[in-house]
Amino acid sequence: MISVEDALAHLFALAKPLATETIGLSEANGRVLANPVAATRDQPPFSASAMDGYAVAPEGVVPGASYTVIGEAAAGHAFDGSVSAGEAVRIFTGAPVPNGAGHVVIQEDVDRTDQIITVSDRLGRGTNIRPSGGDFKVGQTIESPKILRPNDIALLAAMNVAEVTVTRKPKVAIMATGDELVMPGEAPGPDQIIASNSFGLQAMLRDAGCEARLLPIARDSKSSLKTAFSLVDDADLVITIGGASVGDHDLVGDVAQDLGMQRSFYKIAMRPGKPLMAGKLANGAMMIGLPGNPVSAMVCGQVFVNPVVRTMLGLKDALPEQQTAELAHDLAPNGPRQHYMRARVDNEKISVFANQDSSLLTVLSSANALLVAPPNSEAMPKGTAVRYIPI
Numbered sequence: 001m002i003s004v005e006d007a008l009a010h011l012f013a014l015a016k017p018l019a020t021e022t023i024g025l026s027e028a029n030g031r032v033l034a035n036p037v038a039a040t041r042d043q044p045p046f047s048a049s050a051m052d053g054y055a056v057a058p059e060g061v062v063p064g065a066s067y068t069v070i071g072e073a074a075a076g077h078a079f080d081g082s083v084s085a086g087e088a089v090r091i092f093t094g095a096p097v098p099n100g101a102g103h104v105v106i107q108e109d110v111d112r113t114d115q116i117i118t119v120s121d122r123l124g125r126g127t128n129i130r131p132s133g134g135d136f137k138v139g140q141t142i143e144s145p146k147i148l149r150p151n152d153i154a155l156l157a158a159m160n161v162a163e164v165t166v167t168r169k170p171k172v173a174i175m176a177t178g179d180e181l182v183m184p185g186e187a188p189g190p191d192q193i194i195a196s197n198s199f200g201l202q203a204m205l206r207d208a209g210c211e212a213r214l215l216p217i218a219r220d221s222k223s224s225l226k227t228a229f230s231l232v233d234d235a236d237l238v239i240t241i242g243g244a245s246v247g248d249h250d251l252v253g254d255v256a257q258d259l260g261m262q263r264s265f266y267k268i269a270m271r272p273g274k275p276l277m278a279g280k281l282a283n284g285a286m287m288i289g290l291p292g293n294p295v296s297a298m299v300c301g302q303v304f305v306n307p308v309v310r311t312m313l314g315l316k317d318a319l320p321e322q323q324t325a326e327l328a329h330d331l332a333p334n335g336p337r338q339h340y341m342r343a344r345v346d347n348e349k350i351s352v353f354a355n356q357d358s359s360l361l362t363v364l365s366s367a368n369a370l371l372v373a374p375p376n377s378e379a380m381p382k383g384t385a386v387r388y389i390p391i
């Protein structure tokens with residue numbers, strides 16, 4: 001058995017960043033920006049009015065001052081001329097501020113009679129003008145690598161960037177294995193259960209930015225497993241679930257090796273997730289063989305599969321983010337395996353669930369954290385600061 005850290009080092013050695021592709025902005029949300037992008041213009045490209053009102057010269061704007069309205073500027077329609085002392089241009093939000101003007105008096109702060117406006121006692125502070133380039137200037141960059149979120153997409157669009165270069169999505173094939181499994185919606189026999197963690201992992205992988213597809217469930221026979229492996233096509237990563245332990249029907253490792261898998265490691269000193277294996281398949285795809293217990297598979301997804309995917313996507317911080325919280329209760333000593341305990345963090349205090357059996361999806365679904373108890377850690381009293389992974 002190797003440590004979690006060693007297992008991660010082996011996985012990072014197997015996982016290589018994928019090639020890039022250029023896509024339209026509408027497709028870019030959630031994708032990983034591969035190259036820095038520079039603004040091709042200033043925003044705003046001119047001094048712009050922030051309010052509806054009257055643009056006047058900046059000097060002498062005081063209650064009682066009067067101006068003659070000489071024209072209009074609206075968004076997309078600049079005033080063709082300039083403003084002199086005693087003159088005002090009717091202006092609307094987003095319009096270019098005319099030459100000579102340096103102050104927009106909002107319309108609520110003036111009294112208007114025909115073409116004459118008079119500044120009232122209500123005059124507020126500020127010029128109500130957004131300076132040219134006040135948001136960004138030509139050449140300002142968005143750094144990479146970066147997962148693009150809706151706010152970034154809006155910024156890229158404003159920068160007049162219509163296409164971006166992103167890392168291509170990792171293609172992942174997920175293979176559930178076991179004679180006992182049927183698909184959700186099917187009628188299970190009396191000794192059957194529903195394949196669950198394959199769906200959980202598919203969701204997790206899609207969230208992480210992958211194209212993740214489910215292979216047909218492989219039965220506990222070498223021929224069925226071989227058939228399922230023959231369907232991995234051009235996957236970058238093959239995830240098997242179950243059949244990883246030492247029982248007579250746990251054949252995944254043997255079959256993968258028969259098919260030319262070069263094993264990197266097998267078994268990790270962790271709970272849950274001990275019988276995890278990883279290696280490289282004959283076609284060059286990376287393989288991670290997850291244990292079948294539903295919680296084990298999902299926890300290994302968080303601890304190992306997501307970091308592998310983030311590495312393939314070219315992201316720098318591949319490891320799951322860890323945070324600290326105070327124990328809400330005493331914690332018993334840990335055994336020799338690093339324990340990822342299903343827990344809840346509420347108001348910065350963390351409590352672990354009483355039952356940590358690796359089959360309990362109800363517990364996992366109620367959890368929002370995995371408390372990381374290091375190997376052989378001693379008993380910890382309530383109030384001790386502990387590390388956890390938010391989930």
Ligand SMILES: Nc1nc2c(c(=O)[nH]1)N[C@H]1C(S)=C(S)[C@@H](COP(=O)(O)OP(=O)(O)OC[C@H]3O[C@@H](n4cnc5c(N)ncnc54)[C@H](O)[C@@H]3O)O[C@H]1N2
Nearest residue numbers: 176195196197198242243244245250274291292293294296
């Ligand atoms: N004698 C030993 N027995 C076991 C050991 C051991 O060291 N010595 N390790 C235990 C540990 S730890 C784990 S974890 C499990 C993992 O075993 P496998 O990876 O071989 O998983 P299976 O036996 O195929 O399944 C375990 C459990 O999970 C259910 N399962 C499997 N796949 C799915 C799926 N896609 N969706 C939902 N549930 C699934 C399966 O029905 C079993 O109940 O081995 C221990 N045994």
Ligand code: MOO
Nearest residue numbers: 272273274296358
């Ligand atoms: O370590 Mo297993 O992964 O008990 O569930």
